[in-house]
Amino acid sequence: MARGIRWFAGVLLILPVSINGQEVVDHTEHGHHQMEVIPAGVVMNENHATLPRDCDKVSRDYQFNIRAGRAYAGEHPGRIFGMSQHEVRVEPCSRIEITFVNEDEVRHQWMVHGLPKYLYPAGMFHIEAAGGHSMKGTFIVPGDDQTFLIHCDMAQHMEKGMRGQLVVGEGSGDLWGVPGVSDEFYRFSYLPAPTLLLASLALIFGFVTSLWWLKRS
Ligand SMILES: [Cu+2]
Incomplete structure (x- = not known):
């Protein structure tokens, strides 16, 4: 009997360790990106100083504090997760520092797509914060008017409300399904x-x- 209990306790002790170990292995698969991994989260493809080809200087510095979690889901039915700000507007060639604060227990991401690939591998800038943590990352946007997709890539999070847009200059038109920006279009679809x-x-x-x-x- 005592032996059985000891065995069971042993399994309980080992379980969380092996789950953690697996998580670390997963991150290293993205080894071709420039990234910094700490338990609180991940920042991928950070860029403080390299200018996009169509910029001759950093036009302006921005700092945004973006909070993520269930508290920001809004009243729209079907939305479970949200961000304190679903739209970010900046000037062309500006440098943007994002402090991403995750107020939930689950992991969330703030991911921008479509950036110049010669500067950002896979055209992506990405911040990921573990539950209850915040992460800070900086990148520089190109010089033309463009609208970029922001989302959380955790399974089903974008569909459940974590979708936004980064508007550089005049932008290139609103994306569909951005809460508070283009909900109407989403419903009509x-x-x-x-x-x-x-x-x-x-x-x-x-x-x-x-x-x-x-x-x-
Ligand atoms: Cu998320």
């Missing part, structure tokens, strides 16, 4: 009714017009 109705009307109109045209000639 589930309702093809107006599109169907318009298409049917166009078809009927075309049919009647061609009939009339045939009769006339």
Whole structure:
């Protein structure tokens, strides 16, 4: 009996260690990125000084404090996670320091896509913070008007509300499904009714017009 209890206690002790070990192995798979790994989180492709090709200097320095968690999900049904700010607006060629504060117990990420690949491997700048931790990272945006996708890449987090946009200069148009920015568009994408109705009307109109045209000639 005592032996059984001791064995069980041993298993309980080993379990968390092996889970931690696996996590470390996962991170090293991304070895080709420039990154800093600490238990509180990850910052990938940080850039303090290298200018994008279309910039001759850093135009401006920004600091943003972005909080992530359930508290920012808003009232929209289906949203579970959110960010204190779903849109970030900056000047072209500016340097941006993000302090990403994770208020949940689960991991969250603040990931920007579509940046110049010669400067950011895979076109990506990425901050990840473990539950209850905050991480700080800096990057420099290119010089043209563009809108970049920001999201959390943890499974289902983007679908559940962690989607945003980084607008550089005038941007290149709002992305769909950004909470507080383009929710309407998101909802309409589930309702093809107006599109169907318009298409049917166009078809009927075309049919009647061609009939009339045939009769006339
Ligand atoms: Cu997340």
